[in-house]
Amino acid sequence: MATSRVWISAACLALLVFPFLLSPALAEEEDEAAAAAEAEPSFVLTLDHSNFSDTVAKHPFIVVEFYAPWCGHCKRLAPEYEKAASVLSKNDPPVVLAKVDANEDVNKELASKYEVKGFPTLKIFRNGGDIIQEYKGPREADGIVEFLKKQAGPASAVIKSLEDSSNLIDDKKIFIVGIFQEFSGEEFENYIKVAEKLRSEYDFGHTSEAKLLPRGDPTVKLPVVRLFKPFDELFVDFKDFDVDALEKFIESASIPVVATFDKDPSNHPFLIKFFNSPNSKAMLFINFSGENFDAFKSKLYEVAENYKGKNINFLIGDLDASQGAFQYFGLKEDQVPLIIIQENDGKKYLQPNVSPDQIATWVKDYIDGNLKPYRKSEPIPEGNNDPVKIVVADTLQEVVFGSGKNVLLEFYAPWCGHCKKLAPILDEVAISFENNADVIIAKMDATANDVSNEFDVQGYPTLYFSSASGKLSHLTHLILQKMNFNHGVIMLAVEGEEDKTVSWSYKDKQELCYYALIQIA
Ligand SMILES: *[C@@H]1O[C@H](CO)[C@@H](O)[C@H](O)[C@H]1NC(C)=O
Numbered sequence: 001m002a003t004s005r006v007w008i009s010a011a012c013l014a015l016l017v018f019p020f021l022l023s024p025a026l027a028e029e030e031d032e033a034a035a036a037a038e039a040e041p042s043f044v045l046t047l048d049h050s051n052f053s054d055t056v057a058k059h060p061f062i063v064v065e066f067y068a069p070w071c072g073h074c075k076r077l078a079p080e081y082e083k084a085a086s087v088l089s090k091n092d093p094p095v096v097l098a099k100v101d102a103n104e105d106v107n108k109e110l111a112s113k114y115e116v117k118g119f120p121t122l123k124i125f126r127n128g129g130d131i132i133q134e135y136k137g138p139r140e141a142d143g144i145v146e147f148l149k150k151q152a153g154p155a156s157a158v159i160k161s162l163e164d165s166s167n168l169i170d171d172k173k174i175f176i177v178g179i180f181q182e183f184s185g186e187e188f189e190n191y192i193k194v195a196e197k198l199r200s201e202y203d204f205g206h207t208s209e210a211k212l213l214p215r216g217d218p219t220v221k222l223p224v225v226r227l228f229k230p231f232d233e234l235f236v237d238f239k240d241f242d243v244d245a246l247e248k249f250i251e252s253a254s255i256p257v258v259a260t261f262d263k264d265p266s267n268h269p270f271l272i273k274f275f276n277s278p279n280s281k282a283m284l285f286i287n288f289s290g291e292n293f294d295a296f297k298s299k300l301y302e303v304a305e306n307y308k309g310k311n312i313n314f315l316i317g318d319l320d321a322s323q324g325a326f327q328y329f330g331l332k333e334d335q336v337p338l339i340i341i342q343e344n345d346g347k348k349y350l351q352p353n354v355s356p357d358q359i360a361t362w363v364k365d366y367i368d369g370n371l372k373p374y375r376k377s378e379p380i381p382e383g384n385n386d387p388v389k390i391v392v393a394d395t396l397q398e399v400v401f402g403s404g405k406n407v408l409l410e411f412y413a414p415w416c417g418h419c420k421k422l423a424p425i426l427d428e429v430a431i432s433f434e435n436n437a438d439v440i441i442a443k444m445d446a447t448a449n450d451v452s453n454e455f456d457v458q459g460y461p462t463l464y465f466s467s468a469s470g471k472l473s474h475l476t477h478l479i480l481q482k483m484n485f486n487h488g489v490i491m492l493a494v495e496g497e498e499d500k501t502v503s504w505s506y507k508d509k510q511e512l513c514y515y516a517l518i519q520i521a
């Protein structure tokens with residue numbers, strides 16, 4: 001559980017930083033459904049529960065988009081996906097694109113089988129469905145075509161000439177080459193296995209001649225794996241051909257000693273790796289144009305080199321590019337230069353107004369367990385007399401777990417449209433329970449307060465119900481559509497019981513809460 005939460009918090013951060021890269025679980029929908037009439041015959045196959053398995057089994061390579069009709073990102077993808085399908089239909093080997101409406105009740109089992117958590121989710125199915133990979137490529141037609149053509153070809157490209165080598169290996173991205181005496185045997189097979197597994201994230205090649213490669217010892221003893229990267233030492237050799245070891249090596253060698261967080265898009269792939277890593281993350285935020293920048297940078301490199309391989313990764317971030325991160329961590333500009341460490345389980349440590357010479361000692365204090373964690377919280381509200389009670393990070397434990405009451409808690413974001421639509425309903429529900437001493441209806445601004453580990457907040461609004469007896473339930477799949485003050489559609493399910501998702505039009509504003517109290521308690 002812990003790891004998935006870390007990933008979530010990292011994903012949230014990545015989301016704030018690059019909103020175009022990830023689609024939130026509950027995407028903001030456009031108000032009017034741009035009903036793209038499918039008059040033209042489509043190159044994208046439409047699949048559903050009845051023919052999904054048969055179709056996937058028939059194709060050596062098929063991409064499936066799981067979408068929902070109300071999802072804005074899906075609507076933007078649709079014309080690009082269609083265009084790509086038309087181009088790819090002529091590819092050799094054929095690349096087939098398909099889609100499944102995961103919002104349809106009959107397809108929900110399919111969506112949960114393939115762990116569809118947000119829309120759109122795209123998966124690549126190889127060998128009739130034997131191998132399934134997340135699609136992590138571009139979202140516009142030309143990019144999709146180029147990415148999938150490469151994905152449909154061999155996992156590792158043979159390098160036979162200097163020309164092959166210079167076409168494949170450039171100084172902008174990571175490229176991995178296996179150098180073998182011959183292309184057979186256990187070591188080679190393991191290498192290809194890893195290439196198959198990681199091919200959607202990295203580029204692989206193999207050769208029998210180290211002298212064709214742009215860097216590294218041409219007389220190296222074979223076999224060896226050489227990873228080229230556009231940062232730090234520029235290449236690394238690795239000689240352990242155990243599948244797990246090789247995979248681990250590739251993952252860790254692909255993260256820079258100090259990741260750079262600025263507006264340069266070529267750094268983004270490495271930042272995503274940084275944020276997705278399970279290691280602790282030490283981040284120094286500073287004005288890159290300030291006079292002390294070089295002193296900070298070289299100190300941080302020194303410290304990072306020292307802790308290499310010790311489960312802590314380092315980043316230097318430009319104040320100018322960091323508004324999203326500042327909001328996420330609740331940081332203020334007058335705290336810069338600052339260093340913050342975020343751990344695997346979400347725990348954070350902060351040192352504002354740090355000087356270059358303090359960095360090493362502070363990180364050592366952290367490693368030695370001598371620092372007190374930092375928690376982002378709004379001030380505890382005075383009065384708090386409205387029907388819907390305000391909860392902040394510093395009162396969360398007390399209200400939700402310490403009150404001995406039934407608590408319906410909404411995590412919201414001030415900018416979230418669905419939350420605004422939910423607000424009057426929640427108000428009304430709270431008013432109707434005002435005389436009931438056993439019930440608390442509460443809300444917390446999850447952008448201004450740290451959400452503790454018991455809760456999994458991936459999108460807004462997220463609702464939890466904590467019963468007086470202490471049972472905590474996550475109300476998932478909350479979708480409020482075309483809401484006005486008096487009616488709408490609500491879908492609710494409890495996490496882990498998605499098969500019981502209910503979708504219904506409600507007229508009575510209390511229904512939402514009754515559902516929580518009666519069905520789940
Ligand atoms: C799968 O079944 C659906 C519903 O019957 C149909 O609309 C669709 O065309 C079928 N797809 C294929 C590839 O047979």
Ligand SMILES: *[C@@H]1O[C@H](CO)[C@@H](O)[C@H](O)[C@H]1NC(C)=O
Pocket residue numbers: 287288289290291319320
């Ligand atoms: C960063 O420093 C430069 C040079 O001192 C200054 O002009 C700029 O306003 C600063 N940027 C921020 C975001 O404070």
